[in-house]
Amino acid sequence: MVPTNYYLILSAVLFGLGIVAFIFKRNIITIFMAIELMLNAVNLAFVAFSQAFGKSDGEVFVLFVILVAAAEAAVGLGIIILTARNRRSLNVERVNLLKL
Amino acid sequence: MNASLGIFFVLAAVAVAGAVSLILQRHPIHCALSLIVVMVALAGLYLLLGAEFVAAVQIIVYGGAIMVLFVFVIMLLNAGEEERTNFSKIAAYAGIPMAVAVAGLIAAAIARSSLPPAQATTVLTSTKSLSMLLFREFVYPFELTSFLILVAILGAIVLAQREGN
Amino acid sequence: MSEFLHQYAFLIVPIIKVVILVFVVLTVDAYLTWLERKVIAHIQARWGPHRVGPHGLMQPLADGLKFIFKEDPLPASVDKPAYFIAPFITLMLAVTSLSVIPFGPQKFTLWGYQSSLGIADVNISLLVLFAITALGVYGVALGGWASNNKYSLLGGLRSSAQMISYELALTLSVVGVLLIAGDFSLRGIVEQQDTANLGLLSWNLFGFGHGYGFTQLIGFACFFLAAIAETNRVPFDLPEAESELVAGYHTEYASMKFAMFFIAEYTSMIAVSCLATILFFGGWLSPFPPSWTFAHYVPSLLLIPFGLWMIFDGIRYENIFGRILLPGIGTVLTLIGIALIVFPQANELFQGLFWFVAKVFVFLFVYIWMRGTLPRFRYDQLMSFGWKLLLPVSIANVVLTSAVILWRMHQ
Numbered sequence: 001m002v003p004t005n006y007y008l009i010l011s012a013v014l015f016g017l018g019i020v021a022f023i024f025k026r027n028i029i030t031i032f033m034a035i036e037l038m039l040n041a042v043n044l045a046f047v048a049f050s051q052a053f054g055k056s057d058g059e060v061f062v063l064f065v066i067l068v069a070a071a072e073a074a075v076g077l078g079i080i081i082l083t084a085r086n087r088r089s090l091n092v093e094r095v096n097l098l099k100l
Numbered sequence: 101m102n103a104s105l106g107i108f109f110v111l112a113a114v115a116v117a118g119a120v121s122l123i124l125q126r127h128p129i130h131c132a133l134s135l136i137v138v139m140v141a142l143a144g145l146y147l148l149l150g151a152e153f154v155a156a157v158q159i160i161v162y163g164g165a166i167m168v169l170f171v172f173v174i175m176l177l178n179a180g181e182e183e184r185t186n187f188s189k190i191a192a193y194a195g196i197p198m199a200v201a202v203a204g205l206i207a208a209a210i211a212r213s214s215l216p217p218a219q220a221t222t223v224l225t226s227t228k229s230l231s232m233l234l235f236r237e238f239v240y241p242f243e244l245t246s247f248l249i250l251v252a253i254l255g256a257i258v259l260a261q262r263e264g265n
Numbered sequence: 266m267s268e269f270l271h272q273y274a275f276l277i278v279p280i281i282k283v284v285i286l287v288f289v290v291l292t293v294d295a296y297l298t299w300l301e302r303k304v305i306a307h308i309q310a311r312w313g314p315h316r317v318g319p320h321g322l323m324q325p326l327a328d329g330l331k332f333i334f335k336e337d338p339l340p341a342s343v344d345k346p347a348y349f350i351a352p353f354i355t356l357m358l359a360v361t362s363l364s365v366i367p368f369g370p371q372k373f374t375l376w377g378y379q380s381s382l383g384i385a386d387v388n389i390s391l392l393v394l395f396a397i398t399a400l401g402v403y404g405v406a407l408g409g410w411a412s413n414n415k416y417s418l419l420g421g422l423r424s425s426a427q428m429i430s431y432e433l434a435l436t437l438s439v440v441g442v443l444l445i446a447g448d449f450s451l452r453g454i455v456e457q458q459d460t461a462n463l464g465l466l467s468w469n470l471f472g473f474g475h476g477y478g479f480t481q482l483i484g485f486a487c488f489f490l491a492a493i494a495e496t497n498r499v500p501f502d503l504p505e506a507e508s509e510l511v512a513g514y515h516t517e518y519a520s521m522k523f524a525m526f527f528i529a530e531y532t533s534m535i536a537v538s539c540l541a542t543i544l545f546f547g548g549w550l551s552p553f554p555p556s557w558t559f560a561h562y563v564p565s566l567l568l569i570p571f572g573l574w575m576i577f578d579g580i581r582y583e584n585i586f587g588r589i590l591l592p593g594i595g596t597v598l599t600l601i602g603i604a605l606i607v608f609p610q611a612n613e614l615f616q617g618l619f620w621f622v623a624k625v626f627v628f629l630f631v632y633i634w635m636r637g638t639l640p641r642f643r644y645d646q647l648m649s650f651g652w653k654l655l656l657p658v659s660i661a662n663v664v665l666t667s668a669v670i671l672w673r674m675h676q
Contacts (some may be wrong), residue, residue, distance in 0.1 A: 001222075002148070004215045009207045010112045010145075014138070016203050017119040017179045024123065028175055030131045036166070037119060037135060040142055043158075051149040052215060054223065056230050059154045060238050066161050066216045067245045071252035073166045078259030084177050090128075129410070136403070156392035164399025166430060168406070175410050175422065185629065229451060242308070 007050050008047035014041035024089050032073075039069050104222070108148060115141035126181045128174045134169060139163045150222040153230055267376075274378035282384050283364070290363060294531040295325035301633045303457065308637035319579065319587030320324060335520035343517065347411035351527035352518065355404030359532040360420070362397040365390035366539045369549050369617035382618070383452065395436055396496060401533070402428050405497075405504075408526070409514035421514035423644060424497060424504030424634045430651040431494035431501075437659035438487035441666035442469050442550055445478050455548035468547035469584065479672040483662045485545040489657055492537040498529060499636040503644050512555075514531045538628035539621075546624050549617035564619040566603040572599030605675040 018041060021034035043062045050058025080090075087094050116140035125131045164196035177214050234242060299314065299321060306313030306402075309644060314321030339348075367383035367390075389394060402425045409421010446454040446469075458468055460475045470485055472478035494501040514524045531650065542548055553560030572595045579591025605612045642650065 001102070002104050005211045005213070006108060007145070008151070008210050008215075010115065012206055012210065013116060013203065014119055014193050016199065017116070017123065019252075020199070021119075023124045025131075026126050027179060029128050029179060030122070030168065032129055033128075033135050033170060036136060036162075037122065040139060041163070044142055047146050047149050047151050047154060050151065050225075051125075051223070056225050058235050059151050059225060059230055060233050061209065062154050062233070064238075064241060064245060065159060066157060068248065069164050070161055071245075073169055074256045075259070076251045077169055078256045081177065082259055083171060090177060090179050092188060094257075095119075127344075129344070133347070133350075133435075152387070152389045153392070156389050156396050159396035160392070160399045162394065164402065164432075165429070168402050168425065171403070171406055172422070172425070175406070175418070227389070 002050050004052040008045055011041045011045040011048065014038075014044070026093060028083065028090050028092055029077075031092065032076055033082065034068060036073070041063060104148060106150070108145070111141045114138075115145070128179045129171065132170050135170075136163055136167050136197075139167065148222070150224045151229045152224060166219060189196045270376045274376040276377050278378050278380055279384055282380070286363060286384060287360065289304045290360065290535065291528070293535065294528050295329065296322075297531050297535070297629060298328065298636060299325050300629070301636070304630070304633045306635070319582055319584065319591050322590070324637055328366060332524040337520045337522065340517055342413045344411040344413065347654075348517075350409035351404050351411060352522040352529070355401065355529040356525045356532075358381070358397050358404065359536065360462070360528040360572050362394055362533065362536040363539070365393050365451065366536065366543065367455065367548070368621055370619065371614060376578070381452070386452055387450065389449045391439065391449045391454075391544075392479075392495075394451075394461070395432075398432060398435065401495075402432075404526075404529070405501050405514050408518065412514070412517035417516045420504045420516070424514055425648060427501065427504065427644075427651070428495055430648060431491045431655070433474060434487055434492035434651060434655040434659045435495060437483045437656070437663060438562055439492060439544060440481070440659075440663045441481050441484040444663075444666050444670055445469065445472065445475075451548075455543055455550065458547045460535070460551055465552040466554075468545065468550065470545045477520050478669040479666050479669040479673075481662075481666070483491065483668070487659045487662060488545065489541060491651075491655060491659075492541065493635070494647070496533050496537055498530075498632060501647055502643045503535070503641055503647060505516050507563040513626040534629065534632055535625065538625045538632070539627055542621065542624040549621040551620045561609075561616060564615060565605040565612070568598050568602035572602060574594065603636060 015038050018034045018038035021037065022031055025031055025034065043065055046058040046062045046065070048058075050056060050062075081093060084090050115138050118134045118141060121134035122131050122138070125134060139158060143155040143158045143163070146152075146158060302324070303313035303321065317323040317327050364384040364465075366386060367381060367386065369382035371382045372379060374380075405428065406421050406425040409419075409424070412418070412421075442454060443449065446457045448454060448457065454469075465471070469478070469481045471482075472480040497504060515523055518526060520586040532623060551560060551563075553563070575595030575598065576592045577595075579589075579593075579595060581585055582588050589601065605615055617637045
């Protein structure tokens, strides 16, 4: 059987890779995808704990996380489309009007 | 080394490979495809953990709706490849070993902690028990998320209108 | 050897079933194209293919050879990973969707491994089918985008938008059946329709006799229309119509990759027809109640005249090939029909599979019939039909079914 630790380590690794992608990429859509990757890593931890403790609460949380991520993706991508239209570029470094 | 452990390592390797590919690819559509691979691998891991309904919902909602939204937006905005950047060498040579060290430290801490031991056989969570939980204890957040989705739909419609409409 | 078989039976038996199923499905696909061309031709008062073999029966073979020997060009500026993956994804998903469909009621034990007539019998087979349908959008979207061609991109985006719109109506129209059956597994849904012994009337379409059933006519209508839109068939086939957008998302695909899209479309047609029979038409249940035991001879009654007709038709053929092939097949069918009358155990085994296949063929015939008779929707008509008519009607079906179930449960 697979120990729960293994799932948690995998979840932490995926979360870390999501952070790395978030920091190093410059395309707005890719950064948003890194956020989704982080959410998925957390979902994996939830389900692993749900199996370890024998209760299904973790899986209900995962359903809620997926629902909220769907709503967030819809609104976030709308904002991204508007920003891309305004600044005519998908590079986050170009969105710098407030910079000193 | 039994079958579950083998399947776990295969799926974990696929998930990590997809995540690394998300970082390394230049075109956003290839990053999106890598993320879809990660999500399908995670759905497989949920199946290994006995959460069959969550695995199906993961593929249907995440892989079949959210990522389709991403792919549509990438095609709509005609996103091209990323430009070359002035990459800081210090960040690469000092940052990556340090990140690996921190990750190793956390992994060691997790591996040594006392969590409930792995069960002998995977208990399949029946959809019936999940729905009992969802509609009895968690009915209030459930109704609130329906409001949330309605607000998100309205927000997306308002944001996507053309100016002067 | 026997030890090895017993130890690895959990792997070997599904592999054998997969091989048999893929072989059967690909053959059925090929002859479905033949059937389509013949039926549409006869609707349009002409013959279809009738030269290549007796009644054109070798036409799919000729088409297959053409696809193999044709040049497979690679346009220069396509996005290579996505261009190569798109037809593979579509074909792989279409064939995978057949793995969870139960074909018959029998369970058998082979080398100590108990299995049933269906490759995988999971608890959530309906959700697996929806997941595969949801992922099927990618093949189309990526194929259209990767071709680096504005017509392909437009066709791909239109087709994927159509598919995700009708996916909602598809999923919701099935919820009525789920409320009655209380089970996600397809085998459980058919077995639940089996609990009443009313034959035709106990199917979910009419819904008498089992549980707190309610007729699912509206659900079936929504499901069938949404399924036609999902598989991109007439009248919803604007994205791949030849007179509209060149050929839509598969413009830039030639020979083998186009064949993959083509086979995937027919396979998903078969999968959706199987799903419709299981959910609404009782799967492998016969339309006659089980108490009418004379109805067990209906398959033989249908097979023997058909076999005899094939023999007589083949003998009058002028070509030597037709004179051997058709009577040969006819003889085989007649012998099977006679064997079923003589051996009752074989008859019992054959019943479920026969009715299942018969119903699936009725649905496929309806699909082809619609292609021959109906004009296609314009794109905005298509989208407004999906969102403004089909989705509210599906939701109304869910509300109505749950209200009736609640009312009947309290009586």
